[in-house]
Amino acid sequence: MKLTEARIDHALNQLNAQIPSTQALPENHPITDQLSDVFGDHTFFFDAGGLTIIEPAKPDEESASLGQVIKLASWIDDARTKLAPHPPEYTAVVVELDRAA
Numbered sequence: 001m002k003l004t005e006a007r008i009d010h011a012l013n014q015l016n017a018q019i020p021s022t023q024a025l026p027e028n029h030p031i032t033d034q035l036s037d038v039f040g041d042h043t044f045f046f047d048a049g050g051l052t053i054i055e056p057a058k059p060d061e062e063s064a065s066l067g068q069v070i071k072l073a074s075w076i077d078d079a080r081t082k083l084a085p086h087p088p089e090y091t092a093v094v095v096e097l098d099r100a101a
Contacts, residue, residue, distance in 0.1 A: 001043070001053070002042060007097050008024045008043060010097070011024075011045075011054060011067065011095045011097065012045075014096065015045065015047075019049075019069075021047055022046070022047040022052075023045065023046050023047070024044070025043075025045065027043075039072055039085075042054075045069075048075075048080075050072070050074040050075050051071070051073040052069050052091075054067035054069055054070070054095065054097075065096070066095065066098075068091070068093070068094050070089065070090055070091065071086075071089040073085040073086065074086060
C-alpha cells in the first residue's frame with residue numbers, strides 16, 4: 001500500500017512511539033524500484049529490526065482505517081547495511097490512517 005505524505009507522517013508519529021527510529025524510505029530513493037520489484041508497490045519503512053510496510057488491517061467497529069505493520073526483511077549485519085528477505089511477518093503494531101487522509 002502506498003501512503004500519502006500526510007499518512008506517512010501520521011504513521012511515523014505513531015510508529016516512533018512503538019518502534020523508535022523508524023524511518024520512511026523516500027519515494028525517489030534509488031533502492032525503491034528494486035524493493036517494489038521484489039515486494040510490490042508500497043511505502044517502505046526501516047527500523048532497527050529491518051524492512052516493513054503497512055497494509056490495511058481489518059477495521060473494528062469503531063475505526064474506519066487501520067494499518068498493520070508487516071515485516072518483510074531483517075538486517076543480517078550489525079551495521080544494518082544488508083537485508084535478508086523472509087516470508088511476511090504480521091506484527092502486533094497497528095497504526096491509525098484515517099485522520100491523515
